Amino acid sequence: MTRSIPLDASHSELMTLGEIKENYGSALDGAPSVYCGTYRKYNEGSLFGAWLDLTKFSDYDDFISVCKQLHADEDDPELMFQDYDGFPSSLYCESCFSEDYFDKIIEYANLDSDEREALEDFIDLGNDFDMSLFRECYCGKFDSETDFAEEIVNSCYDLERLMGDLSRYFNYEAFADELFAYDSAMGDNGYVFRR
Secondary structure (H helix, E strand, O other): OOOOOOOOOOOOOOOOHHHHHHHHEOOOOOOOEEEEEEHHHHHOOOOOOEEEEHHHOOOHHHHHHHHHHHOOOOOOOOEEEEEEEOOOHHHOOOOOOOHHHHHHHHHHHOOOHHHHHHHHHHHHOOOOOOHHHHHHHEEEEOOOHHHHHHHHHHHHOOHHHHHHHHHHHOOHHHHHHHHHHHOEEEOOOOEEEEO
């Protein structure tokens, strides 16, 4: 990971486009990235900007400072984040890329691939990006709703001991229908969450 260059009010020399790309550019290899242009350039027919890897910045202020240096040819550039890669769409905003979004994207980037996939399911099920709620609701990954229902029954009850041979007639599919109608939800990647 490239170390970021500190940019404070006393930093009088602007970085060149090459320096910005070398220090902060994205290889579009799955790292959370945005393409930063400006509304003025876009309205004038120019897509000039650069892909920036968000994990290469020390913080949000560093990120905004580099974006403004990228567009130093404008007095007060109105930044436009024209595309994104490597993070959930719910954290993308073309014009209102806030510090809160930046921090959540970095938090997302620090998860392992299984956690990222599970979090994507959690968000796709209509939940906000909230790591404590995500962890509280997370139940695991299952091949089907019926597999999850079997896991619940087997972890809570010893059906063979309770029902004997009748246990093989227990309807796991009906129980799964009941669970997923009210208490649980399964994402496209197979992760289950309590509602």
